[in-house]
Amino acid sequence: MNPFANYGRIVHGDRFIGRETLVNNIENRIIHPDNPGNLVIIGMHRIGKSSLAHKAIIEQKDNLIRKGVLPIWMGVASYDLPSDFFHALVKRCVREMTRLDWLSDAVQNLADYALEIEDSWDEIKDFFIEVKEIGYQMLLILDEFDHARHLFKGNTAFQRLRELADYPDYGFSLVLTSRRSIRDIEQLAGSTSPFHNIFQVQRLGMFNNDDLEIYFSRFSDIGISISDENKKRILFYCGSHPYLLEMLGWEIVEVNHQNQEQKVDVDKTADSILQSIFGHYDDMIRLLREEETLNKLLQILFGPVVDVKPTDVTELENYGLIKQNDNGTYSAYSEHFHDYLKLHERSAEFSEEIWPIWRRTEKALREVITITMSGVYGDDWITELEKGRSNLKKIFDVCREAQQKEEKTFSDRASKNLVDFTYPADLFTIIFARGLWQPYFQPLFGHNPNYWEQRKQLLSKCRNPLAHNRGETLKPHEFKTIEAYCTEILDILSEYVS
Structure with a gap:
């Protein structure tokens, strides 16, 4: 049974x-x-x-x-x-x-x-x-x-x-x-x-460690061996969320009984119920938006941190939606849900949740880089930029790792655009790269690199997620400065803003 x-x-x-x-x-x-x-x-x-x-x-x-x-x-x-x-x-x-x-x-x-x-x-x-x-x-x-x-x-x-x-x-x-x-x-x-x-x-939050031990023992009680690696993969998808654990647990047992297999393949089993998992995520997101909590969650996890109060963090921790990492930042209750939010955080649906002017600026910077560089180097422009520029290759290698992880987890839902995985500091590094600034980007942006370096530093700081042990929360006057910088950039790049 x-x-x-x-x-x-x-x-x-x-x-x-x-x-x-x-x-x-x-x-x-x-x-x-x-x-x-x-x-x-x-x-x-x-x-x-x-x-x-x-x-x-x-x-x-x-x-x-x-x-x-x-x-x-x-x-x-x-x-x-x-x-x-x-x-x-x-x-x-x-x-x-x-x-x-x-x-x-x-x-x-x-x-x-x-x-x-x-x-x-x-x-x-x-x-x-x-x-x-x-x-x-x-x-x-x-x-x-x-x-x-x-x-x-x-x-x-x-x-x-x-x-x-x-x-x-x-x-x-x-x-x-x-x-x-x-x-x-x-x-x-x-x-x-x-x-x-x-x-x-x-x-009532997530299962604690004692509850998880009881959960995993349900498999061994009916003769199904769950290895430590299996447990890690189950927790990757479900975290300690009871409903998701039971959903995946039911499927693991059914597959084992039907195929009389002794070896458990968590990833293969999870793949067969991904639409149900996504459906649960979408229900949660809808309810969080209805309760005006989604905005706070996205700020804490991904930045920019605009109006999060300590009580917002405490509330989300009490619900079990977020947990604090060793470095003081926060992640969602499961790595899979965190990645799902990260995937959708780039979407138009989510773009208006937090500080829309900043989101439009970030998108415009990605667009101007992609259109300008593909016009110069063609579709394989990223490979061309990496030649002789180790700093850019390092940026794009990190992006590839993130893209490959997203493709492995979300298949055709993953972004095919490598630039989507860059951060503001990365975008400015590309714009100011050797051999790119003067011939291609200075005619668009004007001024000199030092002028834009001030904007880069503050805009990069803006995009940081919340960190419990890091005193980098933006000050009220900095918000006004950032909005002025964003307005300036959007005016310059108006033809790239959709």
Whole structure:
């Protein structure tokens, strides 16, 4: 049997992997106390928020019921109107209480009154007060709470949930799962309610090392040997992301069973599901853009760093989207996703995400070099430039390595233009190279190399990614200077700007 069967759904039972500390934290907040607290599980797309809530709470339903606590699971995205949501809540409570033989005539009557009226808030409160009076409490798990920004417009619904979950008269507790913070959800809904203040926050990130050990042991448990090199390649594609690990794990097991192969080829297997992996990446990128986080992520990873605050870095680290490297820079949670972002970072779709004037300048410099040099030397102009110019050959060799890596990873999605892999300092080095500046580029740019050297230094600094231990963040006055330099270059190269 495939231990990763049904990946993508809520994982439960023995299929659930690790998360021991988080499970214990939730149990201490929800399961063990006589009166459960309020809690929110925050994490990015497909990280396992619902599975964690199910594991820590629903799988302990019997223990809760023995204490008179009834857990109710509701998906917020299933509702379009607040009244539908609150009526459904009452109906679910009545159904579960009936099943447990907890329902009294008084509770049933109050439920009937509440369901007869469209805006029946007072009757709903009376319903939960009576439930508490006969000795029971409600624990409501609201999955996909991000949808509340559409469902609950204004203050009213948030304040009503806060009243139920905060006042002891109702015997009511809330557990939420969401991508965003509750404060952000409230703000997007136009609410100023202090609803978010009643929750303990549990942040769910990537698998830790202990979780990864359990994951890899699932292969050996069914007789599939995973070498250290296999593990490195799996982590290359997936990082410690649970959904991607399970997706690739399922495919590895299926290939092994079908072909009865003992040797695992991770790259070949990953290649067969690349479209699914890309689909997940694109979903993440769409959500990050929607949440106005993509811009910050690209700045941190690739530069230029325009308006990143320390809190932005902390937030992305908490989500598990980025990790700090030994040299103080940052990379995405997996090398494959990092390279995917790098590939798309050059695209028109991404070019407007960060400081568009700088992106247009960078593109114009690449265009003027390519058009001018191909006009002089032909299609093989890069080879001609490398002859007798070791500094340019070194630049293009680094570019070739990056291009070959991209081609190996992304095949026909990779850029065929070697100049796409250059950095601003490289572009100026080409422009000022021996035998190129005076005959070809000085007539275009004017001035002398010293004049442009000042611009090269600042523009090159601008393109640096964020580094935790490097004090090279641009100052406010430098942004204005860079924009002036970019405007100057774009004016000069106007015919090369598309």
